[in-house]
Amino acid sequence: MGFEIKAKIANFGGQLLKLEHQSTSTKTKMALNLFLPPIAIFHPSNKVPVLIFLSGLTCTGDNCAEKGFLQPHAAKHGIAVVYPDTSPRGAKINGEDDDWDFGSGAGFYVDATTEKWRNNYNMYTYINEELPSELFKQFEVLDSGRVGITGHSMGGHGALTIFLKNPDKYLSVSAFAPISNPINCPWGQKAFGGYFGEENKEKWAEHDATELVKVWEKNKTLEALIDVGTSDNFYKQGQLLPENFEKAAEDKRIEGIQVRYQEVSIPTSPSGTVRWVR
Amino acid sequence: MGFEIKAKIANFGGQLLKLEHQSTSTKTKMALNLFLPPIAIFHPSNKVPVLIFLSGLTCTGDNCAEKGFLQPHAAKHGIAVVYPDTSPRGAKINGEDDDWDFGSGAGFYVDATTEKWRNNYNMYTYINEELPSELFKQFEVLDSGRVGITGHSMGGHGALTIFLKNPDKYLSVSAFAPISNPINCPWGQKAFGGYFGEENKEKWAEHDATELVKVWEKNKTLEALIDVGTSDNFYKQGQLLPENFEKAAEDKRIEGIQVRYQEVSIPTSPSGTVRWVR
Numbered sequence: 007m008g009f010e011i012k013a014k015i016a017n018f019g020g021q022l023l024k025l026e027h028q029s030t031s032t033k034t035k036m037a038l039n040l041f042l043p044p045i046a047i048f049h050p051s052n053k054v055p056v057l058i059f060l061s062g063l064t065c066t067g068d069n070c071a072e073k074g075f076l077q078p079h080a081a082k083h084g085i086a087v088v089y090p091d092t093s094p095r096g097a098k099i100n101g102e103d104d105d106w107d108f109g110s111g112a113g114f115y116v117d118a119t120t121e122k123w124r125n126n127y128n129m130y131t132y133i134n135e136e137l138p139s140e141l142f143k144q145f146e147v148l149d150s151g152r153v154g155i156t157g158h159s160m161g162g163h164g165a166l167t168i169f170l171k172n173p174d175k176y177l178s179v180s181a182f183a184p185i186s187n188p189i190n191c192p193w194g195q196k197a198f199g200g201y202f203g204e205e206n207k208e209k210w211a212e213h214d215a216t217e218l219v220k221v222w223e224k225n226k227t228l229e230a231l232i233d234v235g236t237s238d239n240f241y242k243q244g245q246l247l248p249e250n251f252e253k254a255a256e257d258k259r260i261e262g263i264q265v266r267y268q269e270v271s272i273p274t275s276p277s278g279t280v281r282w283v284r
Numbered sequence: 285m286g287f288e289i290k291a292k293i294a295n296f297g298g299q300l301l302k303l304e305h306q307s308t309s310t311k312t313k314m315a316l317n318l319f320l321p322p323i324a325i326f327h328p329s330n331k332v333p334v335l336i337f338l339s340g341l342t343c344t345g346d347n348c349a350e351k352g353f354l355q356p357h358a359a360k361h362g363i364a365v366v367y368p369d370t371s372p373r374g375a376k377i378n379g380e381d382d383d384w385d386f387g388s389g390a391g392f393y394v395d396a397t398t399e400k401w402r403n404n405y406n407m408y409t410y411i412n413e414e415l416p417s418e419l420f421k422q423f424e425v426l427d428s429g430r431v432g433i434t435g436h437s438m439g440g441h442g443a444l445t446i447f448l449k450n451p452d453k454y455l456s457v458s459a460f461a462p463i464s465n466p467i468n469c470p471w472g473q474k475a476f477g478g479y480f481g482e483e484n485k486e487k488w489a490e491h492d493a494t495e496l497v498k499v500w501e502k503n504k505t506l507e508a509l510i511d512v513g514t515s516d517n518f519y520k521q522g523q524l525l526p527e528n529f530e531k532a533a534e535d536k537r538i539e540g541i542q543v544r545y546q547e548v549s550i551p552t553s554p555s556g557t558v559r560w561v562r
Contacts, residue, residue: 016546073351
């Protein structure tokens, strides 16, 4: 169904559109943000590439649109950015709002199979099929042939798995601090247990980036950029496990994956003390 | 009293410090953010200029530090940015948390005179005296001789009034969508009525930017930059009244004030329809 444009906000020379539509995948109303770069507005006959940014636990499509700092770069390079929500909202499922890491705000970009969740929690189909298809219908300026996917944390998991399952559909994949091996971390185990059931381990593997690399064609290049801060508490707690993803790729001699571990160093003066703090 | 550094966050090549200290002005613990540009960290012997950013109603020092997009520019130009809170917190005054536009989150950068509020609600002294003085003591890299002040909405009111009352203390003043004539708008009337009492109109005028322009020296330049979006609902509702501020300056032949009214125009195709939306 068509998108209702709730607001148009001037943004780095382009526009941030606050959109809402009724989703057939989730059977709920879904809100999202769409950033159109200046070129899409002033030269709409040229189609622009599209980057889908998937957010992490507890987020809506607003968080990164407000403070992710992508838009000035997207404006400069002429890229549209789509910021979807992270789950259905108001599906009226008992307990859906009880936990911050399961249910609303935590859809994990899967199609649930358990009785309780499968009617609404279909974020995989929503992100991979329904949402882009509806956007391309209504916004002719978006180029359906040039789509990239990225995200943060749970959204990084979403970007990696959606790309790995549909490599011909996306021209690029990248992720900030992605949950890279959900079947082996507490967040993923809780989510997959709830959405797929504890016993359905085959289904779990279908939505695990590390497991998907294990079934990626041997020696076939996989271009993916991952960025992880080593002081990130969730990294330190073992929720992200990018090393497992890297190792799976190495074992299959898959090239093209770049994992950047960002160290945060606190600069010190030559004498070893932080001079600007007394 | 000294600041406790709760966190250091890598930020556009510099660092965002989450600070906390016990304030003698508000008699509460106060949190704030301090952005140090790269040059302050890597060449700490060169002092850097300081911009104080005062936030609006409901905000803490976090809002603009997270999504105001000042840091990349401050990093490039070598400016430190201070993001204070907008009021005392947890002063245990009956009703302080009841309203979003009065009490906590709404200190209005004044020193209250009414019995109920005057013990804690001294944001004028806190921002104009205590906070910078304490910062200069602890962070030697900050240049106390080069301080600018700016802000948004209620914080724009704060920046304008604090500058107008202390023009020799600040090298620059600017404001986004400032409350420019609080004694004539509902927000200001509610706040000043509460903090100064309904009858104390002389005190009201002392913290009203438009009234302060009326007592500014005739013909003396007043360099101030104000930016207002004409689609801003609070502007349309008459909460900001920048025209009154401008008129007061014109009446006294004061030059140097620049008010930029930003129109948000929705671009249309040559045929008059928005082409990129079907």
